[in-house]
Amino acid sequence: MSATAQQVSAPPVGARRRIGSTGDLVFEWLCRGAGLLVLLILGAIILTLFLGGLPAFREFGAQFLWSTAWQPVEGRENYGAAVAVLGTVLSSILAIVFAVPIAFGIAFYLTELAPPWLKRPVGTAIELLAAIPSIIFGMWGLFVLVPLIQSYIQFPFGETLGALPVIGTLFQSTNFAGTSLFAASLVLAIMIIPFIAATMRDVFDQVPPVYKESAYGLGATRWEVMRGVVIPYTRISVVGGIMLGLGRALGETMAVTFVIGNANRIANSLFDPTTTIASVVAMEFPESLMGSLKQSSLLALGFLLFVISFIVLAVSRWLLRPRLK
Amino acid sequence: MNRRSLLALASGAALTPVLGREALAQQVQITGAGATFPRPVYERWGQASREAIGVQLNYQSIGSGGGINQITNRTVDFGATDAPITEAQMRERSLLQFPTVMGSVVQIVNLPGVADNALRLTPEVLVDMFLGRITRWNDARVVELNRDLRLPNLPVSPVYRADASGTTFVFTTYLSRVSDAWRTGPGAATSVQWPVGSGARGNEGIANTVRNTPGAIGYTENAYATVNRLITTQLRNKSGNFVAPTMPTFLAAAEQADWSRPGFAADLVDLSGANVWPIVSPTFILLPTNPVADRVAGSRNTMRFFDWAFRNGADAARRLEYVPLPEAVQNAVRGAWAQVRDPSGAPIWTGA
Numbered sequence: 007m008s009a010t011a012q013q014v015s016a017p018p019v020g021a022r023r024r025i026g027s028t029g030d031l032v033f034e035w036l037c038r039g040a041g042l043l044v045l046l047i048l049g050a051i052i053l054t055l056f057l058g059g060l061p062a063f064r065e066f067g068a069q070f071l072w073s074t075a076w077q078p079v080e081g082r083e084n085y086g087a088a089v090a091v092l093g094t095v096l097s098s099i100l101a102i103v104f105a106v107p108i109a110f111g112i113a114f115y116l117t118e119l120a121p122p123w124l125k126r127p128v129g130t131a132i133e134l135l136a137a138i139p140s141i142i143f144g145m146w147g148l149f150v151l152v153p154l155i156q157s158y159i160q161f162p163f164g165e166t167l168g169a170l171p172v173i174g175t176l177f178q179s180t181n182f183a184g185t186s187l188f189a190a191s192l193v194l195a196i197m198i199i200p201f202i203a204a205t206m207r208d209v210f211d212q213v214p215p216v217y218k219e220s221a222y223g224l225g226a227t228r229w230e231v232m233r234g235v236v237i238p239y240t241r242i243s244v245v246g247g248i249m250l251g252l253g254r255a256l257g258e259t260m261a262v263t264f265v266i267g268n269a270n271r272i273a274n275s276l277f278d279p280t281t282t283i284a285s286v287v288a289m290e291f292p293e294s295l296m297g298s299l300k301q302s303s304l305l306a307l308g309f310l311l312f313v314i315s316f317i318v319l320a321v322s323r324w325l326l327r328p329r330l331k
Numbered sequence: 332m333n334r335r336s337l338l339a340l341a342s343g344a345a346l347t348p349v350l351g352r353e354a355l356a357q358q359v360q361i362t363g364a365g366a367t368f369p370r371p372v373y374e375r376w377g378q379a380s381r382e383a384i385g386v387q388l389n390y391q392s393i394g395s396g397g398g399i400n401q402i403t404n405r406t407v408d409f410g411a412t413d414a415p416i417t418e419a420q421m422r423e424r425s426l427l428q429f430p431t432v433m434g435s436v437v438q439i440v441n442l443p444g445v446a447d448n449a450l451r452l453t454p455e456v457l458v459d460m461f462l463g464r465i466t467r468w469n470d471a472r473v474v475e476l477n478r479d480l481r482l483p484n485l486p487v488s489p490v491y492r493a494d495a496s497g498t499t500f501v502f503t504t505y506l507s508r509v510s511d512a513w514r515t516g517p518g519a520a521t522s523v524q525w526p527v528g529s530g531a532r533g534n535e536g537i538a539n540t541v542r543n544t545p546g547a548i549g550y551t552e553n554a555y556a557t558v559n560r561l562i563t564t565q566l567r568n569k570s571g572n573f574v575a576p577t578m579p580t581f582l583a584a585a586e587q588a589d590w591s592r593p594g595f596a597a598d599l600v601d602l603s604g605a606n607v608w609p610i611v612s613p614t615f616i617l618l619p620t621n622p623v624a625d626r627v628a629g630s631r632n633t634m635r636f637f638d639w640a641f642r643n644g645a646d647a648a649r650r651l652e653y654v655p656l657p658e659a660v661q662n663a664v665r666g667a668w669a670q671v672r673d674p675s676g677a678p679i680w681t682g683a
Contacts (some may be wrong), residue, residue: 078495079518148536153543180466182488183529183544268493268530279529285493289532292394293495293521296403 059306101194113206144264156184205247249322365398365411413497485546493530
């Protein structure tokens with residue numbers, strides 16, 4: 007045993023190491039530098055946003071967080087983040103509500119039901135959906151989806167569901183332009199389905215076949231196996247995948263901007279227009295003067311978005327931790 | 332290689348430097364950034380001036396605010412803005428401001444059965460629609476103005492520009508001018524807090540939303556409405572006459588303008604005059620009065636470009652439904668260019 011070990015690790019290896027030691031060292035430092043650069047860039051972005059937003063935080067204090075004002079008129083400028091933050095969170099959560107059942111269906115079909123020859127094309131199609139630029143989703147949303155929502159969803163459902171006693175107000179709106187919180191959530195849902203579906207498919211595939219076979223052996227149906235074996239086994243990873251989708255939905259800009267209606271008002275109904283952080287920044291930044299309170303408020307909004315996305319992604323990493331090892 | 336190809340090569344070698352030098356001497360590039368409102372006319376002028384005087388314009392319509400930022404940092408040869416900057420701002424940033432053309436903002440509507448320029452609106456009705464006080468098209472006040480039209484029982488859906496823009500600045504300036512409630516409420520700026528309605532991105536977004544929404548009312552710069560054949564409305568002007576947004580009413584407004592204010596900041600919003608369209612506005616160029624040494628040539632060429640455009644660009648502007656400046660104003664602008672001096676203190680513009 008020890009003889010063979012000696013044979014393998016003897017002089018030639020040591021000699022080679024001495025020759026290449028500078029190269030190794032350079033390579034090691036290059037890699038370390040690349041790794042540190044990421045941290046440096048990330049830190050620099052946070053710092054820039056925070057410093058840029060500081061005048062706004064200083065001017066409005068903590069009130070910036072829950073003030074619904076957005077008054078860019080010179081002389082009585084007053085900015086608050088509440089509407090944009092609420093719009094961002096609401097549209098993303100609604101998108102998750104729409105996307106998760108469909109993504110689950112896709113993953114269930116691909117892992118349990120689809121014939122093997124179909125798995126690959128459908129899987130590729132879903133991944134391609136993730137590669138479509140968001141501006142395309144925005145245009146498609148504005149020119150195709152919004153008119154459809156307007157005439158086939160808002161008019162019939164708004165009238166009938168709006169008459170319901172308590173939840174009626176959720177569907178009643180005086181905005182008939184079709185661009186609304188609902189439209190934005192729907193477009194976002196379509197955009198994040200591929201992410202959630204791909205994660206779900208991957209984690210469903212990781213369930214040891216022996217568990218599923220035992221369940222089938224006991225006479226369980228496919229649905230019972232999914233509910234009783236696959237989902238409990240992968241629960242945490244599935245939630246992690248959903249959080250990943252949520253992270254993407256939070257920061258989405260162009261697609262949302264086109265269809266959300268961009269009104270700095272809290273949406274009382276699904277069909278009311280509202281706005282998101284990313285959309286406010288994209289719309290207002292070009293017309294903000296350097297060093298103005300408006301630009302500072304926009305940077306402060308950017309900082310808040312960073313914090314929200316950071317929290318969501320951190321939670322998702324933490325939940326996915328057992329599967330990512 | 333045979334003799335003929337050698338000959339061709341030799342003559343080519345002899346000719347190329349000559350052609351190259353000539354082309355180089357003629358073609359100069361100027362860069363500008365700013366307002367989106369005048370972009371179509373600047374682009375048209377830029378194409379024509381490249382052939383006429385060899386000045387190639389690289390104009391980036393990043394918004395007035397961006398234009399002011401860029402010219403303050405001196406990263407471009409000139410900035411462009413729709414809202415005039417104040418005298419103090421001009422002094423502080425060492426900038427000269429002058430107008431180039433005038434544009435107008437019009438209302439567009441989507442009302443089944445209502446033809447172009449048929450609907451009559453008063454300033455009060457317009458403001459109340461955007462304030463959410465008039466919510467249906469068959470409201471008594473709208474019907475009273477339009478006895479000869481059959482107005483549908485549709486909700487009024489105001490549509491506004493979601494992106495901060497000069498068009499919004501001009502439109503909200505008008506609303507503030509005609510209504511105290513608007514002035515003390517949303518106010519006038521490149522973006523305001525709209526009490527009702529929904530926002531759409533850019534002129535094309537507004538056009539699309541209005542086209543898809545029965546009962547919608549929006550505003551856009553006139554050139555855009557004309558090109559896209561949108562349904563515009565009449566508006567009652569300060570003298571009490573209903574006017575349609577057409578070239579004669581824009582020209583009538585331009586004639587009333589007072590250009591003697593500092594920075595040529597003429598105010599063409601809600602002027603009196605029998606035939607005046609009330610929402611007209613000039614758009615401005617910002618030029619550094621003390622360009623750094625390597626921007627002196629760019630500064631000179633910018634002035635050459637606008638001098639050429641003033642003399643030869645009026646037709647192109649009119650075709651795009653912009654109103655050219657009166658000749659007296661053009662001459663006053665040329666006079667003001669004397670303020671632009673190179674680092675040695677000599678004026679850069681010495682006439683043509």
